[in-house]
Amino acid sequence: MKLKLISCFIFSFLFLRIAAFADVNIVKGKVVDAKTNEPLIGATVSVPELHVSVATNTNGEFTLRSVPANGRYVVQVQYISYKTITQTVDFSSTTALVFALQPSIIETHEVVITGTPVTAGSKYNSTSASVVSKEQLQGSSTNLIDALSKVAPGVSQITTGPGISKPVIRGLSYNRVVTLSDGVKQQGQQFGDEHGIEIDQNQADRVEVLRGAASLQYGSDALGGVINVIEPSSPPEGNIKGDVLSSYSTNSGLINTSVMLSGNENGFVWRGRGSYQNAHDFKTPFGYYQNSGFNQSNFSGMLGVNKAWGYSHLNFSYYKNNIGFFDAEPGDELYRNETSRTLEYPRQDIRHYKLAWNNNFIFGSNSLKLDLGYQKNQRRELEDSTIPSLFFDLNTYSLDAKYSLHEFNGWRPVFGLSSSIGHSVNKGEELLVPAYDEYSAGAFGFVKKTWEKNTFSAGVRFDYVANKGKEQVVDGDEVFTGFDNKFSNLSGAVGFTHIFNDDLSFKSNLGTAFRAPNPAELGSNGVHEGTQRYEIGSGNLSPERSYQADATLEYGSGIITGSFGIYENYIHNYIYASNTNNEQITITDEGSGDLRTLDVYRYGQVNANLYGFEGNLTLHPVSFVHFENTFSYTRAQNRSFDRPLPLIPAGVLHNTLRFEPKIKGLNDFYFYAGIDNFFKQTRVDATFETPADGYTLLNAGIGATFKLGSQPLKLYISGNNLTNKKYYDALSRLRPGRYSQEDPTFGVYNPGRNITFGFYLPFGTNK
Template structure:
């Protein structure tokens, strides 16, 4: 099997290496008690293990070199230590009870794993525990709400991430180091990633990273899969979740094993949800969805490094609520009566069942990728390869429900090759190249964007220098993108034609864009409690094919879009200042940022000659928008204050606040045009939490939490031609509790239970970034749009599964 796997990945035979290992004991710093089950993880090698009944751990068959090792145990402060591994290396660790957790390892956007508080790039982490405790329909629901992180939503099933007011193609999403490519330009195109396959999240805010291409002006969201299980173990986990508001049933099973350095993992998830409801709208017709996800990983590790191949299949079907109502305020459903299309009110059963109605969309995303890290002495070669096939279909004809109104077929190949040079004293240097080739073909009865091919290529260098209390990191990157878009002619029946005298839907073209990006960051540990950070970055983003050439509307969208072939690339300059303070009684994280973007691309609503909305297609009367650009300035602040009064360290009062102010500098003379569209409103979150780590012999890792969220009115909007409207303020109360139960006379958990009640008082509200806010007006209440989800009770049960590999003793 080893030879087959290595040959598949074109890997270099691992010869000429000695046997190296790290071992030791993990104990309580107060009394020397062994910490049974404490973990030791080498992130760069994706290797780890758990301590035995005596607190002893061992990670063997390692390459020689210096590695950051993270030692963790629930309720204790993690230790991150640089360990020189040469032969059999003993390294004992003492952990102290934790107040809060800031000492973590991050891997995104830098050449080597780095302590979070010492990273020269602005990084936020979301732990596995936080992901488990949060309630949501998808992975973006679980990360939104952290300072500076928002989401653009279309009901409960579709969410797109926003970082400091920037989203869509300005945010790069990684899954295990590979860029996610799935038509992310679309309003109603969510992430094609199984939330249960994500173990941890790292978020870079701004264009500080140079490793992943030129589009990340807003930042990077890195979704990390679980590490392989320890040697000689087979273990798994079953997760089941029910949510009352939309009747969501989610079940996920994951399992993995490791034997003689060959490891494997597999997971499967199924979700079903009906339409969600709120106080004002009742059940929102056709807002349900269903999902089936599969994934598998096969890899091997040794004293030469590691290599792995993983494949995932994401399959989702979603209803697309349009919000049309009758004179009594009931949601309308289109039905076929003979060869005619009629409208009638959705029935009681249709509002509450798990069926999907017209319009709806189907998403299929296949992903095959490999990650290889090959060590030779103190140097390392990293190779990441990926192939993705994204198929997306939209259905909107009740006379023929299988007729594809829109079809997108996207094939993407990506590569990332990095050489990490041997360190020279305190300096580490990495050089690399990355790129992507895309081919996107359209189909169906309508056409929104032209068929096209895109080629990206870039080279970069990144260096990191550490000296005592000072860390400096920076680099330079050059990118080039070429787009080849095909022209499209339609005959009188709307069928594609080769006749240039027919109606030209798309003009086509072959524009090319190139520029450089740069980043420089400094971190200074002023004391053991206080760390200061400063980062300056320059970013670059070429316009997408949608922004250049779109001409049409999505079946599930509420607008008709016109592209602009004359758009220039966006260029950004961002300054970011950060502060971390950790004392016995309080932990503070603060950030100030200022982002200047020249040639910022955005949508502006069009008006007709009569001063009303421009309606290109009277048969589908939605307003028209066109892409334009101007210079933008975004500035904001983020603050987290966690009060944990000693000696009541189990009690936390965490407060977070974030705000972003976005101006269109090119048109700031007029109140109707001075603000950028679709910027999240200022938000505050206050959370009172009690961590009850031990409650008897069999109950542990318990917590109870009460949370208050307040979102201010967003009145800094692009008013011109009614592009967007102000959004009122709102407040929401949430509560949650959870615990784990041990097996009798054992340290392992038998099961874990998480309960939550979100929007306790069933507040009716509209988030400013909800696309359904612009659905048609209810003729009875005169309220425009559809409101967000109301009260929602969630119960989640997690059952660990584990054992030894057969024949391992």
């Protein structure tokens, strides 16, 4: 295993040496107002594929230094109160670039999507996608997924209080959603729903949410979609930039602080960030839910080079999260009137270490992207001391290579390879999932054709996945029988986009995808403490196979912007755990010696059909008023037993009225009021789920940017659930029926009123 990783690094190093002889190029240009031809000072010009960005000077001019001398690249130009431009530019041209921006109350009319085989503007990309900015991620959210669920259509979350969120896209979650960070698939025992995704919520400069099957590029697990967390671009040569942010939330006393600093000296780039979060028990309308606090420490950094031959960045990160959980039983008191930041037992200790080496080597008009990764995920459950009772230790090595050929006659071909090796061991006394080894390899071919106002794309991929669970005997009893499964799959996809005019565009997709069963589904046999149930896997499970179609219409004019999409996803051999026939088991608690009776959940397979719609609509009656609306609905049916599929989010409608009046002495002043409408979820699997009532939450906020010398300081206040509404979210793991089948009325309300006070201070030089 180590030899393979070393070989990959040597391979990358050789390419680095060869590519170092690439020609050096400088691209110059200017950004102006399309109506007056006046220069726009401080406009941002970026090339996402090269991880470079610059700002225009007092004459509206910019210079991109040390960029490739050949090739066509997507350039994005942004400026406040103007339409964003994305344009493909031939870097071999000697003509100075001129970008003429149209004034608009819509700032993000067009965005660049990088998480697909070919980087392109959203209009030219058939994938249904949303881009969430850093500003949108700030506010009263408690983690990254919580923030995305409030602003990205089609995204929701499975929660265990404010500290734990799992992403759900179009009704699919767990191993069916891929999360990318530093270009590497996050590997952290995704089968568990009682811990998050081990990513610092402050590190993202923006997040791309790709909705729909994405197995073509990412292989197994991308049935529902992809969350691509993108860190800030390096500053221009000779500059340093950074930021400081902090916030305090009243409900759980959450303190969130983060500091980042990055620099670029003659193409040698670096970045460092440190973040810390601390929260006590969260408060419901009935009191503080016991032992629900958490504290989280994150450290990350990057060292690399940006040159004409491309870039090579070494990223490293350390994540640690301590989370309390209340081992309650029916009849126990759930709430208390006062709280502290000291976590009691039982609790979790989650740690994630990651190294990612991201490379993009330019060969004339061709390029090779090579991402190498190593991750160590450690998940400890501590019952009554710092000695873990359950301890998963997962080590994952990964490689992802993508070779893009030059464009000819409008055709852009891409070929890719990926592989990973996972090795998990049990280091605790309690056992749930056997120690296992997981191997995967895949290859794909993709082609994209653009002509006039149309874009066509198609691709095919082959995957091979092997899971080997190890037999284990304890005190003469066989706990795990072991398994040795091998899966392979051929999948494909086609996409089409058409731009009717500057305001209206259409996109559609048709494809297949697959997901191999994970080790928990194949081999579980034990108490899952975080879920209060006994889980039993099946070594005979088959891969899930998805057949999906979607279509989206997007519109953006001066006063109306929006999109509306529909989708259908038929999944053959859909896997989930259920409690059938009220099966129970009685076990002896190793700590106290007491007998415990738990519901038994067995993993099985059915055929499932998920379909629905999602979209957004924003009205701009005048320049300083924005009426923003997002909506989504998923209907999911267990076709094998003709009943609803479990763990499906309720329909939701977010409405926000935002005002941005011009006030002398204040920059970017705004205030808003919003209503979140969550509809009833009566379509539940009655064998182990209970219906959830609908509810409405009132939110509001205010903020402005002040000047500290030449540096901006953003101050804001935001409030959620201002009426202190008592409610159960349909996907909360603490709601009635999820927490205890023995007493279906036994549950924990979601957090009550929460007000967040925060600031954000970006700073840096501008040479």
